[in-house]
Amino acid sequence: MTQLQFNLDMDLLKDSIMNSNIETVVKSAIVLVLNEYMEKERDNYLQVGSYQRSSERRDYRNGYYERELIISIGKIKLRVPRTREGEFSPTVFEKYSRVDQALVLSMLEMVVNGVSTRKVTNIIEQLCGEAVSKSFVSSLTEKLDPIVNKWANRPLNVQYYPYLFADAMYIKVREHNKVVSKAVYIVTAMNEKKKREILGLKIDHVESFEAWQGFLQSLKARGLQSPKLVISDAHKGLKKAIEREFIGTAWQRCTVHFKRNIINKLPKKEMSQVIADMRRIFQTISCEEARLFKDEFIKRYEDNPKIKNAIEILEDGFEDSIQYFNEPETYHRHLASTNSLERLNQEIRRRERVIRIFPNTQSAFRLIGALLMENENLIVLNKRYTQRN
Incomplete structure (x- = not known):
């Protein structure tokens, strides 16, 4: 780290202390320190002090300009030194930034955690006594782009993932003056x-085979190997993409979605015992026991015309819903459903309700990606994820 030695104008600092309130004193002290710091930075950049001659001189001094900086105690005005060629830039400022980095990080954290840009501007105004526009807050979030993009494109060949979980949800985005x-x-x-990790994120127009196939191909391009098992709902496009891209990989139908599909085919009244008997099928510990309870269920209710459609759904998807039994028993409760991913979707939905409509696709990718990075710890605490009935 570069170390600079400099002197402060103590008379000026004394006058500020004697004649001002404590807030002004703090601001004056910060201004004095930062101005002197930037002056020494320019000397180091030029490799020559004031009124000195040197063959190693890089450039010439060219006066000063005033520039405002918003910090946590309000707005301050600094005297920024400049050089003739204009290449010198003090480290106090990030290029084109007028807000200190701690405040920037605080604003970004608020946005990522679901605080609307309007509320962020109100909070900053209350804290700093200075107003910032909603567009300014929005522009700051673009600082997340390189971070999120690096995370979204990181290599996946550093370890083998035998189990994948896939799902899609819908958001509202403004596109060509329309909300889609x-x-x-x-x-x-x-x-x-049993450690979980978020592998990838993609935003597309619709959930389709082509979109899922392209997404899975992008994961493979990053080094992802074919897993033993993929757990998802029964979306036809996703199933087809899994078959095409992961040859030899088994597919596990999420039991929570499956049970919901069956219940939706039942009458609304007087079905509590039927639902309890159906759920019993998925509370077993082996394929054989599950098949036994399934056969008993069908035999008990096959003559009831009100349950015919539900039985058809059960028979059609049953084998796909018990594929996790082929894996070691210690993994069973983790592989039966996409509950862990559903919980992650809920976190996204909670933030998305604040935003309501994303201004564009890139802003959606940026915020959701930052949220996934921020909340990756939510899916590594595996003991919290138990199968829901």
Whole structure:
């Protein structure tokens, strides 16, 4: 770290202390320190002090200009030194930034955690006594782009993921002056030590085979190997993409979605015992026991015309819903459903309700990606994820 030695104008600092309130004193002290710091930075850049001659001189002094900086105690005005060629830039400012980095990080954290830009501007005004526009807050979030993009494109060949979880949800995005729905694709994984990780994020127009196939191909391009098992709902496009891109990989139908599909085919009244008997099928510990309870369920209710459609759904998707039994028993409760991913979707939805409509697709990718990075710890605490009935 570069160390600079400099002297302060103590008379000026004394006058500020004697004649001002404490807030002004603090501001004056900060201004004095930062102005002197920038002056010494220019000397170091030029490699020559004031009124000195040197063959190693890089440039010439060219006066000063005033520039405002918003910090946590309000706005201050600094005397920024400049050089003739204009290449010198003091480290106090990030290029084109008028807000100190701690405040920038605070604003970004508020946005990522679901605080609207309007509320952020109100909070900053109350804290600093200075107003910032909503567009300014929005522009600051663009600082997340390189961070999120690096995370979204990181290599996936550093370890093997035997189990993948895939799901999509819809958000509202403004596009060509219209509000449209777009699909948010998310894939998470669990390794053999039961540690979970978010592998990828994609935003596309609709949930389709082509979109899922392209997403899975992008994960493979980053080094993802074919897993043993993929857990998802029964979207036809996703199933087809899994078959095409992961040859030899088994597919597990999420039991929570599956049970919901069956219940939706039942009458609304007097079905509590039927639902309890159906759920019993998925509370077993082996394929054989599950098949036994399934056969008993069908035999008990096959003559009831009100339950015919539900039985058809059960028979059609049953084998796909018990594929997790082929894996070691210690993984069963983690692989039966996409509950862990659903919980992640809920976190996204909670923030999305604040925003309501994303201004564009890139802003949606940026915020959701930052949220996934921020909340990746939510899916590594695997003991909290238990199968929901």
